[in-house]
Amino acid sequence: MIEIRNLTKKYGKITAVNDLTLTIPQGEIFGFIGPNGAGKTTTISMMAGLLSPTSGSITVCGTDMLKYPEKAKQKIGYIPDRPYIYEKLTAMEFLKFTADLFNVPQNDFITKAEAELKRFSLLDWADELIESFSHGMKQRLIMCAALFHDPELVVVDEPMVGLDPSAIRMVKILLKELAAGGTTVFMSTHTLQIAQDVCNRIGVIHKGKLIAEGTVEELTQKARADRADLEQIFMILTEVPQS
Numbered sequence: 001m002i003e004i005r006n007l008t009k010k011y012g013k014i015t016a017v018n019d020l021t022l023t024i025p026q027g028e029i030f031g032f033i034g035p036n037g038a039g040k041t042t043t044i045s046m047m048a049g050l051l052s053p054t055s056g057s058i059t060v061c062g063t064d065m066l067k068y069p070e071k072a073k074q075k076i077g078y079i080p081d082r083p084y085i086y087e088k089l090t091a092m093e094f095l096k097f098t099a100d101l102f103n104v105p106q107n108d109f110i111t112k113a114e115a116e117l118k119r120f121s122l123l124d125w126a127d128e129l130i131e132s133f134s135h136g137m138k139q140r141l142i143m144c145a146a147l148f149h150d151p152e153l154v155v156v157d158e159p160m161v162g163l164d165p166s167a168i169r170m171v172k173i174l175l176k177e178l179a180a181g182g183t184t185v186f187m188s189t190h191t192l193q194i195a196q197d198v199c200n201r202i203g204v205i206h207k208g209k210l211i212a213e214g215t216v217e218e219l220t221q222k223a224r225a226d227r228a229d230l231e232q233i234f235m236i237l238t239e240v241p242q243s
């Protein structure tokens with residue numbers, strides 16, 4: 001689970017995230033949506049321990065991110081929107097590199113790596129250089145590496161960008177399987193249909209403020225929308241004029 005209390009991030013005069021308070025229980029898939037510049041990536045960077053808040057706290061499965069960042073980061077699998085990847089490594093070498101960073105036991109590494117690469121349809125490319133991979137293959141490898149240490153919390157910034165329909169389906173099923181197994185998932189996305197399909201609850205951030213939070217049904221009521229359609233709810237809550 002993750003608990004965020006009064007989280008604020010200022011960049012000079014800009015308040016990118018403004019007094020955000022949110023609790024996401026274990027095993028929930030939480031979707032984080034909002035217009036461009038709303039503060040999603042800033043929030044996620046703080047959750048992943050990459051950016052210091054101006055004020056507030058983040059507790060990851062009982063561990064305070066600001067006081068014990070290394071311990072908190074061990075519990076997180078972070079999938080960034082623009083990942084950095086060492087392209088001169090093979091897929092297997094990259095997995096070994098990340099497994100070592102997270103102190104994953106050495107003894108069953110190959111067996112586990114092969115199983116995970118197979119899950120992401122990458123086993124046939126295990127020993128190929130990453131520089132020869134397509135964008136979607138790199139995305140799948142990043143996900144594979146981020147999940148390799150069995151994190152308790154998965155934080156994903158725009159998980160589906162550049163993936164083909166079968167990979168999107170695979171990722172949706174994967175996220176649901178992770179949640180069913182007790183992993184908490186925090187996902188930011190602009191793809192509202194995907195948020196509607198996989199998330200148990202959704203938070204809407206606008207100009208740094210969490211303006212609504214709940215199930216699609218609860219958000220429908222809050223927005224006084226005429227149907228449970230996240231796109232319509234988004235437009236109403238973020239004040240986009242309706243045609």
Ligand SMILES: Nc1ncnc2c1ncn2[C@@H]1O[C@H](COP(=O)(O)OP(=O)(O)OP(=O)(O)O)[C@@H](O)[C@H]1O
Pocket residue numbers: 011014015016034035036037038039040041042043
């Ligand atoms: N390093 C930075 N320095 C100054 N301002 C920043 C910095 N990073 C983000 N901002 C500002 O903070 C605000 C929130 O940006 P953020 O990237 O978190 O939004 P976002 O919701 O992820 O947007 P998008 O959907 O476009 O990716 C924006 O006004 C942005 O210009």
